[in-house]
Amino acid sequence: MIPLTAYLIVGAILFAIGVYTVIAQRAAVMILMGIEVLLNAIGLNIIAFWRFTAPTDYSAQIFAILIITIGAVEMAIGLALMMLLYRQRQTVEVDAYAELKR
Amino acid sequence: MSEAFEIVAFIISAFIAIAGALGMTTTMSMFRSGIFLMASFIGVAGLFILLTADLIGVLQIMMYIGGFLVMIVFMVMVMHDPGGAMMAGMDMAFVERWFSKGLVPREPPHSGHSGDMHGAHGQEHRAHRRDSHPMPQGKAGDHRSHSVHHDEHAGDDHQSMQDMDNSGHAGHAAHHGNDKNGMDMGGMDMSMVTPVRPAAAWLAGAIGVVLVSMLLLRPTWRVVNAMPDPDSARRVGHLLMEKYMVAFEGAGFLILIGIFGAVLLARPSSHPDDPSRAARVAVAEKPEPIADDGLVPLPVPDKQTEHKEHHRSDGHGA
Numbered sequence: 001m002i003p004l005t006a007y008l009i010v011g012a013i014l015f016a017i018g019v020y021t022v023i024a025q026r027a028a029v030m031i032l033m034g035i036e037v038l039l040n041a042i043g044l045n046i047i048a049f050w051r052f053t054a055p056t057d058y059s060a061q062i063f064a065i066l067i068i069t070i071g072a073v074e075m076a077i078g079l080a081l082m083m084l085l086y087r088q089r090q091t092v093e094v095d096a097y098a099e100l101k102r
Numbered sequence: 103m104s105e106a107f108e109i110v111a112f113i114i115s116a117f118i119a120i121a122g123a124l125g126m127t128t129t130m131s132m133f134r135s136g137i138f139l140m141a142s143f144i145g146v147a148g149l150f151i152l153l154t155a156d157l158i159g160v161l162q163i164m165m166y167i168g169g170f171l172v173m174i175v176f177m178v179m180v181m182h183d184p185g186g187a188m189m190a191g192m193d194m195a196f197v198e199r200w201f202s203k204g205l206v207p208r209e210p211p212h213s214g215h216s217g218d219m220h221g222a223h224g225q226e227h228r229a230h231r232r233d234s235h236p237m238p239q240g241k242a243g244d245h246r247s248h249s250v251h252h253d254e255h256a257g258d259d260h261q262s263m264q265d266m267d268n269s270g271h272a273g274h275a276a277h278h279g280n281d282k283n284g285m286d287m288g289g290m291d292m293s294m295v296t297p298v299r300p301a302a303a304w305l306a307g308a309i310g311v312v313l314v315s316m317l318l319l320r321p322t323w324r325v326v327n328a329m330p331d332p333d334s335a336r337r338v339g340h341l342l343m344e345k346y347m348v349a350f351e352g353a354g355f356l357i358l359i360g361i362f363g364a365v366l367l368a369r370p371s372s373h374p375d376d377p378s379r380a381a382r383v384a385v386a387e388k389p390e391p392i393a394d395d396g397l398v399p400l401p402v403p404d405k406q407t408e409h410k411e412h413h414r415s416d417g418h419g420a
Binding site for chain 1: 116120135142146165176177305324338349356365
């Protein structure tokens with residue numbers, strides 16, 4: 001049987017890739033994608049822990065469902081915000097949205 | 103499920119998940135990023151199914167694949183260079199070069215004269231494409247639709263379509279990106295990643311190494327050997343309807359509010375300072391005719407007959 005640590009390592013690598021994406025990408029869509037990868041890593045960790053430490057309590061799956069739901073809502077809001085900002089600035093690169101820094 | 107099969111399935115799923123995520127973040131083409139991210143989600147769904155959480159795996163595929171198709175459409179519509187053809191020639195790290203393989207580099211659009219030339223060429227090209235379709239109405243409708251669609255959407259759509267079928271015409275593709283707004287992109291850094299990319303890579307690598315080494319050094323978790331119910335979806339449904347009812351309702355309410363918020367944000371605002379209002383006012387003032395549908399116009403009841411009838415009724419009245 002695959003050990004728990006293997007799944008957790010996959011989750012950790014996904015998390016690192018997601019962090020890199022969120023920091024290094026310039027377009028808003030790519031940052032949303034990085035956030036999705038982060039959420040995926042979290043979900044993977046939760047399900048792995050559920051399977052190996054408490055397989056008779058199904059609350060973890062409900063947690064994963066909630067994470068997926070929140071990811072979907074976040075994507076919808078993020079895309080709407082992106083459309084709004086694009087209409088105002090004609091760009092979706094987050095470096096252009098620097099009003100609050102001034 | 104035999105042992106060997108489980109190991110092979112785990113390796114394949116983990117590889118797809120990690121390679122997909124890596125490709126998502128390193129390729130220069132946003133379109134490819136979306137496809138890679140779908141692959142990554144499918145890999146994670148495979149891991150979920152291996153962990154006997156079939157419901158979550160299926161849910162993952164359904165929700166994310168649907169959502170990401172929408173996202174890719176968004177990229178194609180809105181992004182500056184979704185095909186990544188402009189940065190394909192940039193300096194890239196090894197992974198980036200590998201994941202961006204096959205992208206045809208092309209000239210960044212220069213401001214001024216050459217940009218206009220590109221635009222003209224693009225129009226010509228598109229006219230050619232349009233003419234290749236059987237269209238009963240000829241040049242007049244063609245011209246009008248050009249003036250309507252001469253904006254970023256058409257340009258980017260065109261571009262990504264070309265990238266998709268790898269027609270090799272990317273060199274000739276007109277980049278309309280910011281012609282309309284007169285923004286000069288010539289001097290800007292066109293790359294998709296920020297200048298802090300090396301630092302971000304080091305940071306993410308450090309996070310990954312720390313997490314993995316912590317996982318490896320930690321002795322063990324108390325692993326229970328019990329098998330979960332193979333029909334776990336049923337258990338989850340019962341839990342959702344009993345113990346976690348409030349969370350379930352809350353999630354539903356969150357989605358509802360999220361939809362309201364998205365609609366509210368994406369609507370063209372009626373604030374007078376908002377630039378999107380100009381477009382809306384223009385549309386409201388002069389509605390765009392639906393062109394190029396190739397239908398014979400219906401015989402409208404013209405004014406004269408109406409007038410006559412009016413007169414006749416008048417005569418009757420008198």
